[in-house]
Amino acid sequence: MVAVRAARSLNCGASQKFESGKLTLLPKVDFVALPAIGTGSKLGLNGCRLRASSLGPIKAMEESTVSLENGCTPAALVNGKSLQQIGKSTNILWHKCQVDKVDRQELLQQKGCVIWITGLSGSGKSTLASALSRGLHFRGNLSYILDGDNVRHGLNSNLGFKAEDRAENIRRVGEVAKLFADAGIICIASLISPYRKDRDACRALLPEGDFIEVFMDAPLQVCEARDPKGLYKLARAGKIKGFTGIDDPYEPPLNSEILIRQREDQCASPSEMAEAVINYLEENGYLQA
Ligand SMILES: Nc1ncnc2c1ncn2[C@@H]1O[C@H](COP(=O)(O)OS(=O)(=O)O)[C@@H](OP(=O)(O)O)[C@H]1O
Numbered sequence: 359m360v361a362v363r364a365a366r367s368l369n370c371g372a373s374q375k376f377e378s379g380k381l382t383l384l385p386k387v388d389f390v391a392l393p394a395i396g397t398g399s400k401l402g403l404n405g406c407r408l409r410a411s412s413l414g415p416i417k418a419m420e421e422s423t424v425s426l427e428n429g430c431t432p433a434a435l436v437n438g439k440s441l442q443q444i445g446k447s448t449n450i451l452w453h454k455c456q457v458d459k460v461d462r463q464e465l466l467q468q469k470g471c472v473i474w475i476t477g478l479s480g481s482g483k484s485t486l487a488s489a490l491s492r493g494l495h496f497r498g499n500l501s502y503i504l505d506g507d508n509v510r511h512g513l514n515s516n517l518g519f520k521a522e523d524r525a526e527n528i529r530r531v532g533e534v535a536k537l538f539a540d541a542g543i544i545c546i547a548s549l550i551s552p553y554r555k556d557r558d559a560c561r562a563l564l565p566e567g568d569f570i571e572v573f574m575d576a577p578l579q580v581c582e583a584r585d586p587k588g589l590y591k592l593a594r595a596g597k598i599k600g601f602t603g604i605d606d607p608y609e610p611p612l613n614s615e616i617l618i619r620q621r622e623d624q625c626a627s628p629s630e631m632a633e634a635v636i637n638y639l640e641e642n643g644y645l646q647a
């Protein structure tokens with residue numbers, strides 16, 4: 359069963375768009391020939407035009423003067439803007455770009471947001487992420503998946519599974535997802551993300567509504583019976599310590615935007631789950647600029 363908060367819920371029957379597990383091919387995006395860029399020229403995708411305000415000549419660099427106090431300490435002001443300290447970074451300045459999120463969204467004809475899929479190992483997070491990305495692609499919407507397993511192959515390869523490492527894993531993915539959303543992309547983050555506090559911190563990074571939490575509500579028995587990687591077996595045998603659901607906690611969301619309830623005898627197909635999320639996005643205006 360799939361329950362969607364603030365949008366209509368979906369039952370398990372197949373729909374036209376996802377008949378027999380297949381996605382209907384919708385018209386693809388057309389690319390137009392790009393004119394030479396200069397003052398007043400416009401370029402776009404799908405007939406979309408950039409806002410005229412974006413197209414003025416771009417200054418290579420604002421004249422910046424950093425005055426030094428006492429010979430070595432940077433002053434608090436650069437061109438009237440104050441330098442900041444963020445965490446361990448001192449004397450940093452936020453640079454604004456002439457092309458902003460609204461411009462990128464107009465180009466892509468969609469709104470950037472984060473679909474955050476959380477649940478136990480084996481609950482179907484990666485399966486949903488993949489079906490969703492495919493469904494969006496065939497509709498002409500740009501998405502990108504940040505999968506926990508995959509991100510741990512690179513950006514987060516220095517992190518393990520202790521609570522602090524999981525928290526840092528989620529924090530980094532939350533920050534990257536925020537950048538993707540700012541790029542106008544529908545970012546699909548698929549991680550166990552077992553702690554409520556860490557997920558809520560990611561939610562707080564984004565504008566209201568742009569963090570859409572999807573809870574894969576599959577009981578441990580269902581996930582353990584699936585055990586596609588054999589990890590539950592190893593955890594039960596004591597060969598993996600601190601495995602989520604076995605000897606490490608999972609805190610389910612209390613109020614996720616979308617709930618996907620899976621039981622042995624009642625399980626929506628991957629394309630039905632994807633359709634529920636796409637419906638939510640459509641009904642909440644994310645699939646148009
Ligand atoms: N101790 C322990 N606990 C849970 N999971 C473990 C563990 N060790 C390895 N794995 C594998 O790592 C995948 C989860 O990575 P995540 O980045 O999503 O985890 S977390 O959000 O930081 O908790 C997870 O992938 P999924 O099965 O796709 O969820 C597991 O394959």
Ligand SMILES: Nc1ncnc2c1ncn2[C@@H]1O[C@H](COP(=O)(O)OP(=O)(O)O)[C@@H](O)[C@H]1O
Nearest residue numbers: 479480481482483484485584586625626627628
């Ligand atoms: N809706 C579903 N119905 C039946 N099996 C599913 C469903 N979603 C996922 N599975 C199966 O469950 C297993 C775990 O799915 P996966 O997406 O890898 O989970 P996770 O990413 O949460 O670890 C896979 O073998 C997958 O084929």
